[in-house]
Amino acid sequence: MPKLTIDDAPVEVPDGLNLIEAARLCGIEIPHYCYHPALSVVGNCRMCLVEVEKAPKLQIACNTRVTEGMVVRTTSDRTHAAQRAVLEFLLANHPIDCPVCDQAGECKLQDYYMDYDAQPSRFPLGKKVRKGKAIDAGSDVMLDQERCVLCGRCVRFFDEITHTSELAIFERGDHCKIDIWPGRPIDNKYAGNVIDICPVGALTEKDFRFRMRVWYLHRTPSVCAGCERGCSIDIHHQRGRIYRYKPRENPAVNSYWMCDEGRHSFTTVQSETRLVAPLYQDGDRLIAESWPEALRRASARIMALGQQFGADAIGVVIGAQATNEEAFALQRLIKETIGSDQIATLSWSPPDASPDDKLLIRANKNPNTRGLAALGLPADGLDLLASAVSAGKLKMLIVLRADLVRALGEQSFMEKFGPLEYLLVLDTDANQTCQMANQVLPLGAYTETDGSFTNFKGRVQRIHQAIAPPGEALAGLEVIGRLGHALDGTERPSSAELVFAEMAAHEAPFQGMTLAALGPHGLDLKN
Numbered sequence: 444m445p446k447l448t449i450d451d452a453p454v455e456v457p458d459g460l461n462l463i464e465a466a467r468l469c470g471i472e473i474p475h476y477c478y479h480p481a482l483s484v485v486g487n488c489r490m491c492l493v494e495v496e497k498a499p500k501l502q503i504a505c506n507t508r509v510t511e512g513m514v515v516r517t518t519s520d521r522t523h524a525a526q527r528a529v530l531e532f533l534l535a536n537h538p539i540d541c542p543v544c545d546q547a548g549e550c551k552l553q554d555y556y557m558d559y560d561a562q563p564s565r566f567p568l569g570k571k572v573r574k575g576k577a578i579d580a581g582s583d584v585m586l587d588q589e590r591c592v593l594c595g596r597c598v599r600f601f602d603e604i605t606h607t608s609e610l611a612i613f614e615r616g617d618h619c620k621i622d623i624w625p626g627r628p629i630d631n632k633y634a635g636n637v638i639d640i641c642p643v644g645a646l647t648e649k650d651f652r653f654r655m656r657v658w659y660l661h662r663t664p665s666v667c668a669g670c671e672r673g674c675s676i677d678i679h680h681q682r683g684r685i686y687r688y689k690p691r692e693n694p695a696v697n698s699y700w701m702c703d704e705g706r707h708s709f710t711t712v713q714s715e716t717r718l719v720a721p722l723y724q725d726g727d728r729l730i731a732e733s734w735p736e737a738l739r740r741a742s743a744r745i746m747a748l749g750q751q752f753g754a755d756a757i758g759v760v761i762g763a764q765a766t767n768e769e770a771f772a773l774q775r776l777i778k779e780t781i782g783s784d785q786i787a788t789l790s791w792s793p794p795d796a797s798p799d800d801k802l803l804i805r806a807n808k809n810p811n812t813r814g815l816a817a818l819g820l821p822a823d824g825l826d827l828l829a830s831a832v833s834a835g836k837l838k839m840l841i842v843l844r845a846d847l848v849r850a851l852g853e854q855s856f857m858e859k860f861g862p863l864e865y866l867l868v869l870d871t872d873a874n875q876t877c878q879m880a881n882q883v884l885p886l887g888a889y890t891e892t893d894g895s896f897t898n899f900k901g902r903v904q905r906i907h908q909a910i911a912p913p914g915e916a917l918a919g920l921e922v923i924g925r926l927g928h929a930l931d932g933t934e935r936p937s938s939a940e941l942v943f944a945e946m947a948a949h950e951a952p953f954q955g956m957t958l959a960a961l962g963p964h965g966l967d968l969k970n
């Protein structure tokens with residue numbers, strides 16, 4: 444660990460770090476555009492110039508490694524002069540777009556101008572070089588060439604991460620511009636990441652453009668539920684509405700990236716088909732009712748069928764969309780309160796879903812398949828339940844976050860589960876299984892729920908509630924707790940923290956963990 448001095452403070456940092464990362468560890472920000480920790484270092488923006496004792500010229504911090512005894516100054520007069528010069532150069536041809544630019548509020552040109560420059564422009568407005576604006580670059584990416592600072596991060600992302608090389612820098616001098624190759628628009632499954640890493644408003648998201656000023660958005664850390672990778676994300680929301688997902692850095696899961704499918708998956712939790720009230724079947728219609736009525740109805744059915752046919756007349760299917768805590772709470776309810784062993788899981792993905800790739804995307808589109816396995820729940824088990832139905836032993840099925848009808852097909856579902864006397868569905872959407880149900884209890888989606896998911900590698904990660912469930916819908920743990928209370932009069936914890944603590948006490952793979960201890964990057968299951 445080399446010892447050096449940064450801004451007069453002696454520090455000791457891991458060997459091999461560059462000065463940007465070393466300073467960051469000491470709480471000092473060295474401004475930079477072209478440097479990104481997950482991309483190669485090119486040193487072309489010169490924004491990170493710092494003074495290094497004994498070096499005759501200023502050095503670029505992104506390409507200077509720490510060495511023993513080094514003395515670095517990031518705030519000296521020479522450093523400030525260089526920062527102002529670089530900013531003046533970058534802003535010479537920059538358009539006056541801030542009032543209409545989506546990046547305003549999270550733009551590194553704006554931020555650095557305020558922090559390091561703050562001088563009026565000496566460049567006449569009428570002499571600025573004009574370049575292309577609002578160019579559809581393909582995928583969800585809109586390109587504004589005038590706003591670009593030519594840092595090359597987007598080019599390197601497509602060269603080094605997706606290996607698709609759709610962007611390049613064309614022309615020379617002040618006519619330099621980012622562009623696609625003629626006739627070859629951006630076409631890969633990770634295109635949205637260039638919008639995230641572009642430090643200015645040159646690359647913006649078509650879907651997000653002009654929809655919301657970023658300073659109004661709240662950020663809630665969570666996990667993408669689009670597949671079993673479970674990329675760390677921030678949910679950006681305002682007044683109960685989600686506007687976008689952004690990838691959150693997690694070295695153990697997704698580095699700095701996420702796929703476009705996951706990025707846009709928040710639209711599914713804001714669909715018109717969300718369930719907003721408990722429903723019961725009346726003839727061929729589903730009718731809304733209050734929660735007390737719904738819980739009375741469900742518990743009465745469970746008790747009546749249990750008394751008449753025995754506890755094993757009640758079964759449960761837990762979908763791999765459920766959180767660890769929901770799955771744990773429901774399996775305890777079925778095993779301990781109802782006394783049945785009839786448990787199956789469903790981890791289904793559409794046959795046309797995107798397959799595994801080499802970067803992040805997984806063919807299994809469920810966020811918690813591994814979590815269900817860690818709880819000792821059977822993988823699948825639907826055929827055993829179906830046999831019990833055809834033998835006349837299983838009379839009622841409780842289905843948690845699993846669209847059985849879509850997964851099996853309507854005909855197969857009817858053959859296997861048609862003879863059931865009662866189908867109780869706990870889910871977020873009016874899916875095909877809800878249409879067949881005798882009763883439906885509406886749940887909050889994962890964006891409306893506290894808890895955790897376990898990704899396919901066994902990384903347990905925390906999800907936080909970002910917004911409230913719509914209408915009368917409730918968090919899954921609340922519904923399971925209320926159902927248990929209606930069955931035996933016992934209060935159950937409905938907070939994810941408490942249920943997680945119980946789970947950690949009973950399930951060896953989660954032993955020693957708490958929800959809070961998962962932190963921003965999660966923890967590995969104990970094997």
Ligand code: SF4
Binds near residue numbers: 593598642
């Ligand atoms: S478009 Fe953005 S990321 Fe790409 S070179 Fe320009 S400023 Fe950098």
Ligand code: SF4
Binds near residue numbers: 667669702804
């Ligand atoms: S790879 Fe999977 S978890 Fe990651 S963003 Fe895409 S869909 Fe979401």
Ligand code: FES
Binds near residue numbers: 476478
């Ligand atoms: S960040 Fe160092 S030269 Fe661009």
